[in-house]
Amino acid sequence: MCRPTHFDVTYAINPWMDPAKPVDTDLAVAQWERLHALYGELGHRVDLIDPLPGLPDMVYAANGATVVDGRVLGARFRNTERAAEGPAYLEWFRARGFETRDPEYVNEGEGDLLTTASYVLAGRGFRSVADGHAEAQEFFGRPVVGLELVDPRFYHLDTALAVLDGDEIMYNPEAFSAGSxxxxxxxxxxxxLADRAxxxxxxxxAISDGLHVVLPEAAVGLASRLRERGFRPIGMDLSELLKGGGSVKCCTLEIRATA
Incomplete structure (x- = not known):
C-alpha cells in the first residue's frame, strides 16, 4: 500500500476525475488509514512503499505491478501523468529480492491483471493492451484470458470484476463486450453478477481473502448477496479516493509469494 500523502486530482484521465472538484487530502489519508488498519485486524501483513511527490495517483498501489508465484511483472502506464509510478514500484520489489521483469508493453498492473486459481484475467480496451497480456502469459507461465472493457467508467478490470476465492468471481456484465x-x-x-447500482x-x-470481502460501503446489495454465499463483507468509506477513480482494490497490491 502507499499512503496518499500527495493525493490530489490535478488532471483527468478517467471519467471519475474532475480537477474542478476540491479534494480533502487529510480525509483521503484518514480513510486510507482505516483500510490499512483493517487489514492488520484481519491478520494480514501490509508492506508500505513511500509516496513520491508529484505522483498523486501512487496511492492506487494495485496499478504498480502484478505479482504471481513470487514473480513481479512491472507496470507500464498508458498516460504520461502516471508513467513514473511503474519504475518506482518495480524498484521496491527489486530491492527486496523479487524476480522482476520490466515490461515492454502497456499493462497497468493489477488494475487489469487479476489472478484466479486457473487463470490470469486481463482487461483491455482503455488502458492495457493485448501485447501486454501475451507478455504476462510468457512471464508467469499461466493462461491469460483477455477481456474487452466497453464502458469508460470501468476503465480497469478491477473496477468491473473481483476475484473472491479460487476460481470464484463477481463481475458486472454490462462492463464487457458481448464476446467477453x-x-x-x-x-x-x-x-x-453485480447489478448496475x-x-x-x-x-x-474489492479485496477478498477467501472469507472476508472488503468493499465500498455503498454497495449494500452486493454485500447482502456475498453473505448469502458465505462470505463476510466489510464495508469501507473511501469516498475521497473515489474522486481519483479508485477504491479498496485500487489501494491494494496483492503479493502472491508462492504457487
Whole structure:
C-alpha cells in the first residue's frame, strides 16, 4: 500500500476525475488509514512503499505491478501523468529480492491483471493492451484470458470484476463486450453478477481473502448477496479516493509469494 500523502486530482484521465472538484487530502489519508488498519485486524501483513511527490495517483498501489508465484511483472502506464509510478514500484520489489521483469508493453498492473486459481484475467480496451497480456502469459507461465472493457467508467478490470476465492468471481456484465461476457459465462458459470447500482459505486473494486470481502460501503446489495454465499463483507468509506477513480482494490497490491 502507499499512503496518499500527495493525493490530489490535478488532471483527468478517467471519467471519475474532475480537477474542478476540491479534494480533502487529510480525509483521503484518514480513510486510507482505516483500510490499512483493517487489514492488520484481519491478520494480514501490509508492506508500505513511500509516496513520491508529484505522483498523486501512487496511492492506487494495485496499478504498480502484478505479482504471481513470487514473480513481479512491472507496470507500464498508458498516460504520461502516471508513467513514473511503474519504475518506482518495480524498484521496491527489486530491492527486496523479487524476480522482476520490466515490461515492454502497456499493462497497468493489477488494475487489469487479476489472478484466479486457473487463470490470469486481463482487461483491455482503455488502458492495457493485448501485447501486454501475451507478455504476462510468457512471464508467469499461466493462461491469460483477455477481456474487452466497453464502458469508460470501468476503465480497469478491477473496477468491473473481483476475484473472491479460487476460481470464484463477481463481475458486472454490462462492463464487457458481448464476446467477453460469453467467455466469462463459460469459464465462471456460478459467478456472482453485480447489478448496475452496486457497480456504479465501485462495489467490484474489492479485496477478498477467501472469507472476508472488503468493499465500498455503498454497495449494500452486493454485500447482502456475498453473505448469502458465505462470505463476510466489510464495508469501507473511501469516498475521497473515489474522486481519483479508485477504491479498496485500487489501494491494494496483492503479493502472491508462492504457487
Amino acid at each position: 461476457r460469453a467467455v466469462l459465462r463459460r469459464l465462471f458459470p456460478d459467478a456472482l 452496486d457497480a456504479e459505486v465501485f462495489g467490484l473494486n
